Amino acid sequence: MQEQQLFDKYLEGRHWEQHPTTYAESYAQFLKEQSFFGLLVDIGCGSGRDVAFFHQAGQDSMGIDYSLPEISKAKTAHPSCNFLVANCEEIPFRDRSVGAYFMINVIHYVNPRRALDELHRTLQDDGYLFLHCNLDITDKDGNNDYHREEEGVYSLTSNFRILKKRKFQRVDTTPTVHTHTILELILQK
Ligand SMILES: C[S@@+](CC[C@H](N)C(=O)[O-])C[C@H]1O[C@@H](n2cnc3c(N)ncnc32)[C@H](O)[C@@H]1O
Known part of the structure; x- marks a missing residue:
């Protein structure tokens, strides 16, 4: 299924907006354990839920999304947070200027090679x-709407070191039941 068709099939209800901040919380904990300080950027931040969490946790953070309506909504909902309209395939930041990135529920909508090259370029050493x-998105009837080979992800991220990896399934119920099989990576440049 093409990316736009995939987006349209599950657009109604915008189920990702109802996700908890669980993943942001675990990343914030990881960064704390690394004694990380610096700028954290949420790529494809949508409604700004996770940027608001990072901000409240005291983390210097901002969100970027290529959709002006998304960024407008995020700014209205979280006026004390920083947001920018930008395309993750052409990130408007200098080389090695960002301390950490967070990117969830996005990469299957973009050109992953271009996005990862940009993330790598703009991340500090x-x-x-x-x-x-x-890795898979399967609808309620068992039809596979999306598939990416796990090995393909490792080749896309081969210029990073893998620090942590886990695979899990998440069942979303809006607009219809569907199951995501997700590979979660924490990478280091
Ligand atoms: C499914 S939503 C996920 C939003 C948010 N990360 C979350 O988990 O709630 C995907 C987001 O990626 C954004 N997006 C898609 N392509 C993008 C690109 N090339 N650059 C930046 N953002 C993009 C969309 O506008 C949308 O807000």
């Missing part, structure tokens, strides 16, 4: 990237 990649 030893900077971190928390990444969720869908």
Whole structure:
């Protein structure tokens, strides 16, 4: 299924907005354990839920999304947080200027090679990237709407070191029941 068709099939209800901040919480804990300080950028931040969490946790943070309506909504909902309209395939930041990235529920909508090259370029040396990649999305009837080979993810991220990895399934119920098989990576440049 093409990315746009996939987006449209599950757009109604915008189920990702109802996700908890669980993943942001675990990344914040990881960064704390690394004594990380610096700028953390949420790529494809949508409604800004996770940026608001990082901000409240005292983390210097901002969100970028290529959709002006998303960024407008995020700014209205979280006026004390920083947001920017930008495309993750052409990130408007200098080389090695970002300490850490967070990217969930996004990479299957973009050109992953271009996005990962941009993340790598703009990350400072030893900077971190928390990444969720869908390996499969299966609808309620068992039809596979999306598939990416796990090996393909490792080749896309081969210029990073893998610090942590886990695979899990998440069942979303809106707009219809569907199951994501997700590869979660914490990477270091
Ligand atoms: C499914 S939503 C996930 C939003 C948020 N990360 C979350 O988990 O709630 C995907 C987001 O990626 C954004 N997006 C898609 N392509 C993008 C690109 N090339 N650059 C930046 N953001 C992009 C969309 O506008 C949308 O807000």
